[in-house]
Amino acid sequence: MITVTHLTKRYGDTNAVNDVSFTVKPGTVAGFLGPNGAGKSTTLRAILGLTPPTSGGATVLGVPYAQLPNPASRVGSLLDADALHPGRSGRENLALAALAQGVGRTRIAEVLDLVGLTDKEARKRVGTYSLGMKQRLGIAMALLGDPSVLILDEPANGLDPAGIVWMRDLLRNAASRGCTVLLSSHLLHEVEQVADQLIIIGAGRILADGSPADVLGSTGRLEDTYLRLTATTSREGLAS
Structure with a gap:
C-alpha cells in the first residue's frame, strides 16, 4: 500500500x-x-x-520508504531511465543491482525475459540503447527484487x-x-x-x-x- x-x-x-x-x-x-x-x-x-x-x-x-529493510527489494521504481550507467551493459547494470539487493543471478535472466530484452541486447552498452530499450531495462531493474x-x-x-x-x-x-x-x-x-x-x-x-x-x-x-x-x-x- x-x-x-x-x-x-x-x-x-x-x-x-x-x-x-x-x-x-x-x-x-x-x-x-x-x-x-x-x-x-x-x-x-x-x-x-x-x-x-x-x-x-x-x-x-506502512512505513516511510527509508525505514523499509532492503527497500529496493520491496519497492521497485523507475524514475529516469537515463540514470542507468551508459558505459556498462544492460546485464552488468542488472548484476550490480542484484548484488546490492541480495538477489540471485538467475533472476537477471528472468527479468530480461519479462521485459523482452534478448541476450544479445543485454550484452550491449546501455549508452547504445534506444529510449524504448532503456525503458525496458529500467522496468527490469524495478522488477528485479520481485517487489x-x-x-x-x-x-x-x-x-x-x-x-x-x-x-x-x-x-x-x-x-x-x-x-x-x-x-x-x-x-x-x-x-x-x-x-x-x-x-x-x-x-x-x-x-x-x-x-x-x-x-x-x-x-x-x-x-x-x-x-x-x-x-x-x-x-x-x-x-x-
Whole structure:
C-alpha cells in the first residue's frame, strides 16, 4: 500500500506540491495523471525518500520508504531511465543491482525475459540503447527484487504501440498478484486502458481521485474530464 498524507513541497515561494493526499491499495493500478510541472515527479520522489517534504509525508507498506529493510527489494521504481550507467551493459547494470539487493543471478535472466530484452541486447552498452530499450531495462531493474510495490514515472516514454500494450499487460499481471502499482503519465488514453484508480494532479494539487467511472462522470472521456478540471483550477488560480 502507498499512503500520501498532506504532502507539501515548497521551493522558495513556489509550491511544487500542495497538500496532496491519496492512497493506493494492493492489487490496484493507479494512474497518476497531469501535465509537465503538475507535481507528479516531485510526489513520486517524496514517496521514495529522495525529496524531503516541507510538510506532510508518505508511507509505503506502512512505513516511510527509508525505514523499509532492503527497500529496493520491496519497492521497485523507475524514475529516469537515463540514470542507468551508459558505459556498462544492460546485464552488468542488472548484476550490480542484484548484488546490492541480495538477489540471485538467475533472476537477471528472468527479468530480461519479462521485459523482452534478448541476450544479445543485454550484452550491449546501455549508452547504445534506444529510449524504448532503456525503458525496458529500467522496468527490469524495478522488477528485479520481485517487489510488492511498483512506482513508475512515465514508463511508456519511447515505447512503440506494441510496447505500450506489453507494458499494460505487465502492470495488470502485477496487480493481479497483489502488487500495488502507481503509474505516472501524461498519456491519458493509455492510462485509462490499464488503471483501476485515476489520480489527477494540476498545479501541485489533487483535482480528482477515484475509479475511472467516478472520475469520468458524465463525460465518458478522460481527456474531457481532465481539461474541465484543469480549466477550473486555472480560473481559481487567477481569482486568488
